[in-house]
Amino acid sequence: MNYHINDLPERTAKPRNKGLTMVMDKGLSLRQVEDFIEMGAGYSDLIKLGWATSYVSPNLDAKLKLYKDAGLPVYFGGTLFEAMIVRGQFDDYCRILDKYQMEYCEVSDGSITIEHDEKCEYIRKLSKQITVISEVGSKDVQKVFAPYKWIKLMNAEIEAGSWKVIAEARESGNVGIYRDSGEVRQGLVDEILTQIPEETIIWEAPQKAQQVWFIKLIGANVSLGNIAPADIIPLETLRLGIRSDTFEHFLK
Structure with a gap:
């Protein structure tokens, strides 16, 4: 940090197991990636190349190298996994992971319907060779799951x-965990936290109000995802209580 401020919440150090910030890259150019790394790499833990943008992104190899050289793990969005599974291309998907030397992958079923046992079997297979992050919940606003x-x-x-x-x-x-207005389904989150250790969950929270809500509920070291590159510095100030939205929350 550039100078000292007393009594700020303690942040976990990288490489982190909790307090992660997952950044959503929806199609940054190489120059934009370089600019992001300059300002945001120190506060970012995972980079997701959103949905299947990796299929159409120019200079993919160069982009992956920029992130990896900066010490930022990258993975392809879960929709790529789904797009290939639904077409019977699981082996091709594995070859793509190998081709780009990916260390992480996302397994999801937000856009397709498969038996959950089948999804878990994909997780088992992939986790033998790569770190798996899986996503729970549907992208369909009409599908609302009970907490259990x-x-x-x-x-x-x-x-x-x-x-x-x-x-x-x-x-x-x-x-998913939000109403269509963006409001958190508080009862759902509370129920989940009674059974699932919070350090195992990354809460997607692209909106500032959502980030504030989770920081106030769980603390500075809550793991948050789908953060826009431009929001990395603002989010870190929210985590530290040096932005008005969380300013009083961390004062002793």
Whole structure:
């Protein structure tokens, strides 16, 4: 830090197991990646190349190298996994992971319908060779799961080999753990936290109000995902209580 301020909440140090910030890259150029790394690499833990943008992104190899050289793990969004699974291309998907020397992957079923046992089997297979992050929840605003089902699915995926489970919200923050207005489904989150260790969950929280809510509930070291590159510095100030939204929360 540039100078000292007393009594700020203690942040976990990188490489972190909790207090993660997962950044959503929806198609940054190489120059934008370089600019992001200059300002945000120290506060970022994972980079997700959103949904299947890796299929159409120019200079993919160069982009991956920039992130990896900066010490930032990268993975392809879960929709790529789904797009290939639904077409019977699991082996091709594995070859893509190998080709780009990916160390992480995301297993999700937010856009397709598969048996959960089948999803867990994919997690088991992939976790033998790569770190798996799995996502629970649907991208369909009409599909609302009861809390017990979220808990059951998360537990099963952790047992199958997921390193972390993501609570679905999309990049818009209006499905899954949120109402279509963006408001947190507080009862759902409270129920999940009675059964699932909070350090195993990455809460997708693209909106500032959502980030503030989770920081106030869990603390500075809550793991948050789908953060826009431009929001990395603002989010870190929220975590430290040096922005008005969380300013009083961390004062002793």
